[in-house]
Amino acid sequence: EVQLVESGGGLVQPGRSLKLSCLASGFTFSNYGMNWIRQAPGKGLEWVASISSSSSYIYYADTVKGRFTISRDNAKNTLYLQMTSLRSEDTALYYCARKYFDYWGQGVMVTVSS
Amino acid sequence: DVVLTQTPPTLSATIGQSVSISCRSSQSLLHSNGNTYLHWLLQRPGQSPQLLIYLVSRLESGVPNRFSGSGSGTDFTLKISGVEAEDLGVYYCVQGTHAPYTFGAGTKLELK
Numbered sequence A: 001e002v003q004l005v006e007s008g009g010g011l012v013q014p015g016r017s018l019k020l021s022c023l024a025s026g027f028t029f030s031n032y033g034m035n036w037i038r039q040a041p042g043k044g045l046e047w048v049a050s051i052s053s054s055s056s057y058i059y060y061a062d063t064v065k066g067r068f069t070i071s072r073d074n075a076k077n078t079l080y081l082q083m084t085s086l087r088s089e090d091t092a093l094y095y096c097a098r099k100y101f102d103y104w105g106q107g108v109m110v111t112v113s114s
Numbered sequence B: 001d002v003v004l005t006q007t008p009p010t011l012s013a014t015i016g017q018s019v020s021i022s023c024r025s026s027q028s029l030l031h032s033n034g035n036t037y038l039h040w041l042l043q044r045p046g047q048s049p050q051l052l053i054y055l056v057s058r059l060e061s062g063v064p065n066r067f068s069g070s071g072s073g074t075d076f077t078l079k080i081s082g083v084e085a086e087d088l089g090v091y092y093c094v095q096g097t098h099a100p101y102t103f104g105a106g107t108k109l110e111l112k
Helices: none
Strands: A003-007 A010-013 A020-024 A034-039 A044-049 A058-060 A066-072 A078-083 A093-096 A109-112 B004-007 B010-013 B016-023 B037-041 B052-053 B067-073 B073-083 B089-095 B108-109
Touching: A003 A093, A020 A034, A020 A093, A020 A109, A034 A066, A034 B016, A044 A066, A044 B089, A058 A066, A066 B037, A078 A093, B010 B016, B010 B089, B016 B037, B016 B089, B037 B067, B037 B073, B073 B089
Parallel strands: A010 A109, B010 B108
Antiparallel strands: A003 A020, A020 A078, A034 A044, A034 A093, A044 A058, A066 A078, A093 A109, B004 B016, B016 B073, B037 B052, B037 B089, B067 B073, B089 B108
C-alpha cells in the first residue's frame, strides 16, 4: 500500500525557518517525481514545488522561489521542504503528493504567527 | 504562468443528475512529448484530494466510471453521469505540462 506521511509542521514566527519531511512507503520512491502542494485555511490548492526522481529537475511556484528548497533522499525514501523567511501567508496545510498527483499524504499544518 | 479557469465555481445537483465542470487554460497544455498533463481531483470535506482522471481522459484505478474527462489544447471538461452522494466536495483541475504547475480555483459540488 502506498503511503505518504508528512511531518515537521508547527507554529513558527515570521522570518523563521522550518523543514518538512514526507516519508514514502509502498512503492519505489526513487522512480517517481514528487510534489509539495499547500492549502491555506478555507482556500484552494496551491502547487508549491516539484522534484524529479533523480533531483535533476526542480521547479518552484513564484510565491516561494528563493525562500523554499525542495530536496529528496532516495536512500531514506524521504522528500523534504526547507522553508525559510516564513511569512503569515505561508500558513497552510502542506501536502506531499506523487508526480501525477495519484497519491497524497494527509498533510501537515504550518502556522506562521508571532 | 498558466492560468486554469474553472466554471462554475459552485454546482448544485440532485442525486442522479448529470453535471459537467469546465477547465480552460490560458495556453495549450499539449506537451512536446505528445501528452497533455491535465488531471482532475476531488477533495471531499476534511480529506486529502484524490485523483479521478489523469491525462485528460484516463480513469484512475478504483474510480467509478460515471466520471469521465474530455478535451484538448486549452478546453477540458469533467462529466459526472449520475451524481451520487459520495461525489460531493470540491473538484480541481491541475496542469503538469508547464512549470510552475497550477491548479484551478475549484468547483464545489453541493446537493440541491
